[in-house]
Every structure is written in structure tokens, then in C-alpha cells.
Amino acid sequence: MTFHKLSLSFATLLCVGLPAMAEIDLSGSWASINHEDSLERGGGPYPADWAGIPFNEAGRAKALSFTQSVISMPERICWFQTQWHIAAGPFSLRMWAVPDPLTGKVQAWMVGAWETRAPMTIYMDGRPHPGKNAPHDQTGFTTGVWNGNELIATTTHLKTGYIRRNGAASSDQATITTHFLRHGDMLTVALLMDDPVYLTEPYILTRSYNLSTNPVSIGGPPCIVGDEGVESGRVPHYLPGKNPYTGEMTKYYGIPEEAEMGGAQTMYPEYRDKIKDKFKLPAKCTLNCGGGGGGN
Amino acid sequence: MQRKTLTRFCLGSLVGLLMMQAGLYAQGRGGRGGGAAAPANAKAGAVIDLTGTWVSVITEDWRYRMVTPSLGDFQGVPMSAEARKVANGWDPDKEEASGDVCKSYGAPALLRVPGRLRISWQDDQTLKMESDAGKQSRVFHFGDWKPAAGTPPTLQGDSTAEWVRGGGRGATDGSLKVTTSNLRAGFLRKNGVPFSEKTTLTEYFDMIKEPNGDPLIVVTIVTTDPVYLTQPFVVTSQYKKEASDAKWNPTACSAKW
Numbered sequence: 334m335t336f337h338k339l340s341l342s343f344a345t346l347l348c349v350g351l352p353a354m355a356e357i358d359l360s361g362s363w364a365s366i367n368h369e370d371s372l373e374r375g376g377g378p379y380p381a382d383w384a385g386i387p388f389n390e391a392g393r394a395k396a397l398s399f400t401q402s403v404i405s406m407p408e409r410i411c412w413f414q415t416q417w418h419i420a421a422g423p424f425s426l427r428m429w430a431v432p433d434p435l436t437g438k439v440q441a442w443m444v445g446a447w448e449t450r451a452p453m454t455i456y457m458d459g460r461p462h463p464g465k466n467a468p469h470d471q472t473g474f475t476t477g478v479w480n481g482n483e484l485i486a487t488t489t490h491l492k493t494g495y496i497r498r499n500g501a502a503s504s505d506q507a508t509i510t511t512h513f514l515r516h517g518d519m520l521t522v523a524l525l526m527d528d529p530v531y532l533t534e535p536y537i538l539t540r541s542y543n544l545s546t547n548p549v550s551i552g553g554p555p556c557i558v559g560d561e562g563v564e565s566g567r568v569p570h571y572l573p574g575k576n577p578y579t580g581e582m583t584k585y586y587g588i589p590e591e592a593e594m595g596g597a598q599t600m601y602p603e604y605r606d607k608i609k610d611k612f613k614l615p616a617k618c619t620l621n622c623g624g625g626g627g628g629n
Numbered sequence: 630m631q632r633k634t635l636t637r638f639c640l641g642s643l644v645g646l647l648m649m650q651a652g653l654y655a656q657g658r659g660g661r662g663g664g665a666a667a668p669a670n671a672k673a674g675a676v677i678d679l680t681g682t683w684v685s686v687i688t689e690d691w692r693y694r695m696v697t698p699s700l701g702d703f704q705g706v707p708m709s710a711e712a713r714k715v716a717n718g719w720d721p722d723k724e725e726a727s728g729d730v731c732k733s734y735g736a737p738a739l740l741r742v743p744g745r746l747r748i749s750w751q752d753d754q755t756l757k758m759e760s761d762a763g764k765q766s767r768v769f770h771f772g773d774w775k776p777a778a779g780t781p782p783t784l785q786g787d788s789t790a791e792w793v794r795g796g797g798r799g800a801t802d803g804s805l806k807v808t809t810s811n812l813r814a815g816f817l818r819k820n821g822v823p824f825s826e827k828t829t830l831t832e833y834f835d836m837i838k839e840p841n842g843d844p845l846i847v848v849t850i851v852t853t854d855p856v857y858l859t860q861p862f863v864v865t866s867q868y869k870k871e872a873s874d875a876k877w878n879p880t881a882c883s884a885k886w
Contacts, residue, residue, distance in 0.1 A: 357796075366863045370689050371705030384695070385688040481795025481802035483837070510840060514847065516793075516804070516833045521849045521865060527840045535839055537688055539847055539865035586692055586699065600686050602743035602762070603876070605695055609886060614721070615699040623704030 357482045359442065359513055362549040363426040363520050363542035370538075372621050374423040378499045380578035383595035384588070386501050392531030393594055397576045399500025402569035411556035414471045415494030416509055418450045420524040420538040427549040433458075442477060442484065445551030452551065455486045462489050469505045471556070484513040496526055496536055501595075504530035518544040533597050585620050587613040670753035671771030676792045676803030677836045679756070682877060683746045683846055683868035690864065694741055697721070697886055698820040706822050712857035719821025724884035731882035734763035735784040735815035737824050737852045740832075740866045745877055756790060756805075763882040769807050776811060782826050786812035793833075805834040817852065817862065819884075825856035844870045 367374050383396055403409050419426070427445035431454075432438065444453035455477035462474055473491035477484055488509040496503050507528035514521040520542040527535045563569065571577070582588040589611040598604050668674025687694055690705070700719055708716070724730065734742060744762030751757040756769040769790035776787040788809040795802035809830040817824050833849040846868040853861045 368705045368707065368862055369864045385691040483795065483802075483835070485837075508840065512835075512837045512847075514804070514833075514835045514837075514849075516806070516849065519833075519849065519851070519863075521833070521835065521847060523835075523837055523845075523847050523865075523867075525839065537686060537845070537867055539689070539849075539867060541849060541863045541865060582692070586696070586702075588692060588696055592695070599691075599695070600688055602685060602687075602745065605743055605886075608696070612696050612886075614697050614885070618699040618702035621704060622702045623706065 356439070356479050356484075357515055358430075359428045359484060359515060359520070360430055361428065362545045362547060363428065364545040364547070364549070365423060365425040366541045366543060367423050369541070371623065373497065374421065376621070378497055379581050379585075380499050381576055381580075382499065382582050382593050383497065383501055384582070384592045384599050386497060386595040387532050387534045387536055387597035387600060388501070388595040389531060389533045392502065392528075393596070394573070395502045395531060396500040396595075397573065397579075398570045399502075400569045400571055402563065403500075405561035405563045406568065407558050407560065407563075410558050410561070411471055412493070413495055413498065414450050414556045415491050415503070416450070416453050416473060416475070416488050416511070417494055417496060417503065417524065417526060419444070419453070419511070419522065420540055421496065421498055422447070422450070424450075425545070425549040426520075426522075426542060427551050442486075445549060446555075447550065451555065453486075453488075455484070462487075473509070475511075482515060486511040486513070496528075502531055503528050506530050520544070585615070586618075587615050671756070671790070671792065672750050672753045674792060676794055677805065677834070679748045679805065679834060679836070679846065680750065681748060682871045682874050683748065684871055684876070685740075685743050685745070686845075686867040686869050687743050688867070690741070693818050695743055698818055700820060702820060703818075703822060706817060707859045707862055708822065709857050709859050712823055715823045715857070716821045721820075721885045724821075727884075730884040731763055731765070731784060731815075732884070733816040733819045734760070734765050734882050735824070736767060736786050736788070736809050736812060737828060737830050737850070737862075738815065738817050739763070739765055739767070739785070740848050740850060741818075741864065744880075745871070746868060747874070747877065761877050761879045764879050767809075769805075780811060782811045782813040784813050784815055786810055786830070804836075807832040807834070823857050824852065824854050827856050828852060828854040839869075846870075 404412050424447035429443050430439045431441040431443060433440045440458050442455040442457060446452045451472045453475055455475045457477050462476060467490060469490045469492045471492050473488040475486050475488040477486040491505060491507055493505050494503045495501060503526055507526055510525045512523040521539060523537060523539040525535045525537050579593060580590050582593045583590050589608045592599055592608055692698060701717060703716060739760055742762045744760050747759045749757050751768060754771045758767045765785060767785045767788060769788045771790050774789060786809040788807050790805060790807045793804045793806050812826060812828050814826050815824055816822055831851040835847045837845050837847055839845055848866045851861050851863050
């Protein structure tokens with residue numbers, strides 16, 4: 334090797350190494366802390382509770398037509414298993430880095446699966462996202478960049494999925510941006526769903542995790558398409574105005590029915606003024622009140 | 630390029646790159662940069678700009694935040710048996726009649742209350758956070774500030790703050806860590822879920838960006854209470870930046886709404 338080439342190689346290696354100094358290690362098992370949205374992440378939300386989701390009319394109509402029988406259809410059986418499941422499910426995470434075998438530089442970060450969600454591969458090598466006509470799947474395609482100690486992952490090419498486990502849908506045009514923020518032994522993950530088909534503005538959920546010495550399983554059974562008895566050609570649904578579950582939040586918690594229907598306005602403080610006179614505080618909580626033990 | 634010139638160029642480049650590496654390495658470890666002067670004060674050394682008016686974005690724990698949860702609705706809170714006993718005695722009418730109506734606006738709960746925050750520098754070492762909901766005010770002291778001995782506990786407590794450097798070069802790099810103690814007892818939720826005077830609070834303020842580039846504050850709130858919690862209670866709240874104070878709407882505390 335000539336002197337010139339040697340010098341250039343050395344300089345190039347240093348340049349390549351620069352961003353690495355701005356990274357932190359995210360590897361390990363991260364135990365989910367499910368204090369927030371405990372019911373939604375655990376037992377599941379009420380069938381017609383979409384408060385806080387910035388729906389457009391299409392998103393609301395889609396959600397109102399949803400019945401859980403939909404996920405018995407072979408075509409929809411894995412509908413819940415996009416990467417949004419990190420935010421909407423109760424599961425812990427396991428993360429590890431995949432190094433380039435020649436340079437040792439991190440080529441990808443992996444976010445391990447739990448049960449039916451496929452692992453998330455966050456490519457860190459600068460590769461572009463596929464073209465707009467490339468196939469979509471439940472996992473999508475994710476690339477990552479570091480902003481200091483924050484890992485920012487962008488996921489595209491998803492199949493249609495869900496944003497709340499009661500029929501609030503995301504389209505195949507959605508983009509998920511996931512921010513990994515580490516604070517010592519605590520990890521905060523903020524996920525933003527940007528969906529031009531069903532949402533009027535990005536929807537954000539944040540989740541917290543504790544670093545754990547108990548290894549999180551990453552080998553859960555995959556979601557497998559199977560026959561659950563839905564006859565071919567039938568699409569379980571509720572017709573407009575026929576969803577039998579609307580009004581449950583009013584019945585159990587005194588929350589006005591209009592709030593259940595979601596929309597961006599339900600995300601902001603001013604909305605309280607609109608529902609203040611319609612809200613009726615029940616004398617006592619009667620259902621899904623929590624044992625007070627919290628969830629971890 | 631002559632061989633001698635090339636040698637100088639390469640050596641110069643290497644030295645420069647090594648210095649950059651060293652500087653970044655030091656930042657990544659919370660240092661102030663190899664050879665770079667330390668910021669004169671907390672304001673000058675801010676790693677993220679939290680100043681401005683911010684509106685809460687309520688997409689989580691909606692039924693405990695946007696409306697008043699009913700008696701006995703404790704979903705998600707790791708309460709001790711004693712806490713359940715106390716909370717089951719909650720009576721909103723009595724709370725209102727007591728005149729002490731700000732119990733659910735204390736530091737451990739304030740950032741769960743729907744509303745707006747106004748964050749500004751009180752001085753070069755003190756960051757002030759005001760809330761329009763409940764008209765509360767918190768102050769975050771940087772440096773080696775210590776409260777005066779014997780200071781009585783307050784709803785917002787005594788808070789110390791430090792910047793945690795991220796090590797990168799972006800505008801949203803790093804976070805603010807705030808530690809709060811000397812709190813007067815209050816409610817974690819409006820329906821009487823209690824926190825005691827032994828509570829300590831650790832908060833991490835991060836700034837991320839929405840897809841359109843607008844900034845969002847993400848606050849991770851860790852409440853530790855040996856009396857009423859069986860483990861640290863961890864939640865996160867989000868705030869979106871507003872262009873002006875136009876929607877700033879100071880409202881009094883309420884025990885019932």
C-alpha cells in the first residue's frame with residue numbers, strides 16, 4: 334500500500350469513527366413499566382374508547398366498524414403485529430447491536446420481539462428506504478440515526494395495522510418514528526405515528542422501561558396465519574350507527590360519548606371546557622378500577 | 630501534491646480529527662469538551678432550549694387526566710395498602726369545602742394536569758416553570774444550590790437541576806434532570822390517590838421533534854414514596870410548543886374538576 338493510500342485509509346477510519354462517539358449502548362433487557370395506560374396495554378381498551386386519538390372521519394368510521402372477529406380472518410390475523418405493538422402492548426424489550434464483521438461498526442440495532450411481533454431491525458448503515466412500490470409487511474423497513482444519545486428510528490413500508498387495540502387503524506401509508514431515550518438504567522421510548530389516511534396529526538405514545546438482569550425472551554411464537562372458522566368472503570363488521578359498544582365510557586365513567594369518538598381536539602386542554610357540563614362523576618368506580626398494585 | 634506537503638496535510642488532518650474525537654468523547658461522558666471553556670452558568674450551558682409556552686398533549690391515561698376519575702379508580706398506580714385505605718376515603722365535596730383544593734397540583738402530579746406550561750429563565754442559574762392550570766410555579770435550581778435549613782415543605786417542593794449532555798451535535802441533544810424533595814403531601818390523581826411528604830421526584834426532560842420538525846418535550850416522571858407506593862411510579866407526559874402565549878389561560882385549582 335502506498336503512503337498516500339495508507340494515510341487516506343487512516344483518516345477515513347477516523348472519520349467513520351466520529352459518529353460512534355456520540356452513541357450510547359442500548360443493549361440489554363428492558364422491563365416494561367406499565368403504570369401508564371395500564372388497562373389499554375394489559376387487558377385491552379374498551380371497544381369504543383378512542384379518546385385522545387387524532388382521528389379524521391375515515392379513521393373514526395373505520396374504528397366504529399371494527400369487531401374483534403375481524404382478527405379471525407386469515408387476512409387480518411396478524412393485524413396487531415406491526416412495530417406499533419411496542420407502544421400499544423405490555424411487553425418488555427430486548428435490544429442488541431449487530432456489528433459489521435469487518436469494521437466492528439454497528440450495522441443495525443435489533444429490538445427483540447415478544448410473542449407475535451417480529452423483531453425490529455434498525456439499519457444504521459445509511460441504506461435508503463425501499464421505493465414506494467416495494468412490498469409492505471408487518472415489520473416494515475426501519476433506519477436509524479443518532480442525535481447525541483438519542484436513537485431515532487424511522488419505519489415505513491408497513492402493512493395496515495392498529496394504533497389502539499379496539500379497531501383504531503393505521504394505514505399502509507403510515508410512518509412510525511421511534512425515539513429511544515436512555516437515562517441511566519431507565520429507557521423512555523417515544524413513538525409517533527404519522528398517518529395521512531386516518532389521522533389529522535401525529536399520534537404520540539411514550540413508554541418506560543427499567544434495565545433488567547432477567548433476560549427478556551425474544552423467541553416468542555410468530556404470528557401464523559390460520560383458519561379460525563370465518564367463512565371465505567365474510568368480513569365481520571358493524572354497520573354505521575350499529576356499534577353496540579358506544580356509550581360504555583359514559584355508563585362506567587361518566588365520560589360524554591362525544592369524547593369516546595376521539596379527534597385531535599380530545600388531545601388538548603381546551604376540550605375539558607367542552608365536556609365539563611356533560612361529565613357526570615360516578616359515585617364509585619365499578620369496573621376496571623385497578624387493584625392498586627400497579628403493573629411492572 | 631509533493632510528498633512532503635502531503636505528509637504535513639495528513640498529519641494535520643489526523644491531529645485535527647483526534648482532537649475532535651477527544652472533544653466528543655469528553656462530551657459523551659458529561660464533560661465540558663477537551664480544552665473548551667466551561668459555560669459560565671446554567672443558562673449559557675443549556676443543552677436544550679425549554680423556554681417558551683408549551684401545551685400538554687393528552688394521549689395517555691386520558692380518563693384519569695381529562696376528567697375526574699371516580700372514587701376507587703386506581704388503575705396503574707402501584708399503591709400500598711395504606712394508600713388504598715386513604716384514597717378510598719376521598720370525598721370531593723369535603724375536599725372542596727376544606728379550601729385546600731390544590732392537592733392534585735403538586736409537583737408529582739402537575740405535569741399530568743392538562744394545561745400549558747410557560748418556561749423561562751428566572752436568572753442565569755434558575756429555570757422557572759409556570760402552569761396555567763392551578764396557577765402553580767416551580768423553580769429548578771442549577772449548581773450547588775441548597776434550600777435554607779428548616780424550609781417548610783411545599784406543594785412544589787425544592788428542585789435541583791442539571792443538564793445531562795448527549796454527546797452529539799444536534800440542537801435537541803441532551804436532557805434536563807430535575808430532582809425534587811421537601812414536598813407537602815398531596816394527590817397523584819384528582820381522586821385522592823395520595824403521595825406523602827417523604828416523596829421524592831426525579832424528572833427527565835427530553836426534546837424530540839415531530840415529523841414536521843416541531844419540538845416536543847417528553848418528560849419522564851419518576852415518583853418514589855416509601856409510604857404510599859410499593860415501587861416508583863413512572864409516567865411520561867408530552868408537551869407541544871406554541872408560537873405565543875395567546876392560549877395561556879390561568880385557572881384556579883379545583884378539587885372536583
